[in-house]
Amino acid sequence: MITKLNPLIRKFYLTGLSEVLWQHWLKGFAELLPCSSMGVAVVEKDVEFPLLLCSHGSLPGEARANLSAFIQRVDEGEGCARRHGQGGWFYDTSTPYGLWLWLDEGLWGSPELELLWPHLCQWSKVLYGHGRERQYLLMPTHTAAIVCSPDGLIRFCNPDAERLIGDEECLPESWMPQLKEVVAGGQSHWVTRAGNGGEFQILVHPPQEQEVLVLVRQPEQGRIFSAEYFMSLYDLSPKEALVAVELAQGHLPQQIAQRLYLGESTVRTHIRKILQKSGSRNLNQLMVRMHVGLNGLEWSGLHRRREMLDAQAQ
DSSP: OHHHHHHHHHHHTTOTTOHHHHHHHHHHHHHHSOOSOEEEEEEETTOSSOSEEEEESOOOHHHHHHHHHHHHHHHTTOOEEEEETTEEEEEOTTSSEEEEEEOOGGGGGSHHHHHHHHHHHHHHHHHHHTTSOOOGGGSTTOOEEEEEOTTOBEEEEOHHHHHHHTTOSBOOGGGHHHHHHHHTTOOOOOEEEEETTEEEEEEEOOOBTTBEEEEEEOGGGOOOOOHHHHHHHHOOOHHHHHHHHHHHTTOOHHHHHHHHTOOHHHHHHHHHHHHHHHTOSSHHHHHHHHHSEETTEEOOOOEEHHHHHHHHHO
């Protein structure tokens, strides 16, 4: 049972506010625990309607009424982690998000739900935690992420990057040669560059829609990805998972084709499938999901640069 549930728990923390990922998770959950109707919703305090609502099977009218009552509970700022009829209500007042889960009555007492319960309780804190002040960069599984323009103007970054670059509006001067090389069509790979307070390794990913992703890590922060890891995380086929490993290492499609002895068109087909299954809009977003995480549970936490500076000034 634990072997089957663990991949679902890993994916549970990846869902974020993506309807596609929640629907995939709900499908896998329904395969583990067959149910006549199953639903999940994410709500936000002071927002009248759910941010997202996914279901497996049709939800009865009583489920909608149950969800409305939960939304009211969240709006009133009353924390909860309990069953209410067939609905599970999970809201921690330290976050703006609430999680609602609808299941058949008999499933709430199952061993699977007992194991899942603590994760249901803390999901919103993990989702909201990416905006908190934590020393992520000191942990071996964390990476700073910056999205900039092709000329180095910073547009988005996560808290780790914010601590590294301070109030700078552009990438550090020592990083610019690597940015220019990759933007001009050069290879993408980890290189060591000087930065605030020491040396860091940076990976400049090729531009996507006029945006360039720059990942930053400390020299000892290298992560090892396996095909099995991506297969369990995103339901990839073995070949797709091999391509995912190559992408995580910073290789371009043409490089991957050479390394795996595949046609470039085949590699790009696999990449499209990976983007679809991971719920990623483009390769930049996929790279953030792969490299920025909490104990192996990847979510981005990218914020608009100006919004972050304004929040700090208040």
